[in-house]
Amino acid sequence: MGQALPxxxxxxxLAEDTPVLAAIFAASVEELTxxxxxxxxxxxxxxAADDEAALGKRLAGQLTLIATLQNSPVGFASLKGADHIDxxxxxxxxxxxxxxxxxxxxxxxxxxxxxxxALTVDASDNATxxxxxxxxxxxxxxTVTVNGEWLANTTMQKKLGDNAAxxxxx
Ligand SMILES: CC(C)(COP(=O)(O)OP(=O)(O)OC[C@H]1O[C@@H](n2cnc3c(N)ncnc32)[C@H](O)[C@@H]1OP(=O)(O)O)[C@@H](O)C(=O)NCCC(=O)NCCS
Numbered sequence: 001m002g003q004a005l006p007x008x009x010x011x012x013x014l015a016e017d018t019p020v021l022a023a024i025f026a027a028s029v030e031e032l033t034x035x036x037x038x039x040x041x042x043x044x045x046x047x048a049a050d051d052e053a054a055l056g057k058r059l060a061g062q063l064t065l066i067a068t069l070q071n072s073p074v075g076f077a078s079l080k081g082a083d084h085i086d087x088x089x090x091x092x093x094x095x096x097x098x099x100x101x102x103x104x105x106x107x108x109x110x111x112x113x114x115x116x117x118a119l120t121v122d123a124s125d126n127a128t129x130x131x132x133x134x135x136x137x138x139x140x141x142x143t144v145t146v147n148g149e150w151l152a153n154t155t156m157q158k159k160l161g162d163n164a165a166x167x168x169x170x
Pocket of ligand 1: 028029032033087088089090091094095096097098099100101102121122123124126127129130133
């Protein structure tokens with residue numbers, strides 16, 4: 001008989017997480033996006049984590065949550081400003097276990113609690129299905145250059161419930 005899978009937990013980002021998050025980012029892009037992007041596109045995308053100092057600064061400047069399994073980081077997500085999902089990456093070894101769902105559930109609640117009416121994300125082609133399942137709708141198709149390669153993504157939006165307490169200004 002198999003053992004129950006350990007459940008993911010969430011915690012805030014710490015500066016010392018940066019190297020492991022850079023590794024999760026690169027592994028996630030390299031192993032989970034091959035159906036939708038060419039090898040050259042994947043390499044250009046993954047190399048965005050080569051500059052760890054820049055990645056650490058980006059994550060520290062946003063509301064970044066880390067998902068852990070048995071205390072080891074396996075994924076992360078970040079909210080830029082009040083209402084934009086900037087990063088969402090799960091290690092291939094932990095994919096398909098609800099890690100991204102847990103991260104997004106928390107960020108949507110936090111953003112809603114702070115008064116955001118809707119969240120946007122520029123979703124990669126492999127992630128659009130994930131966001132559609134969470135109630136996001138596709139608004140606009142984009143092409144962006146990343147390290148000299150053109151990559152397509154889709155701006156998607158989800159309206160959030162009104163979490164503000166009645167009569168309390170937000
Ligand atoms: C997209 C990603 C974050 C999903 O992470 P995950 O932890 O595997 O997702 P979950 O296990 O929470 O999946 C939730 C649901 O979405 C579905 N889903 C997840 N990834 C999917 C994919 N690539 N294609 C279709 N459905 C997908 C799951 O099947 C699941 O459906 P269910 O609730 O009906 O069972 C992960 O594949 C990833 O890191 N991809 C590479 C990086 C990337 O593109 N990030 C997004 C940048 S905007």
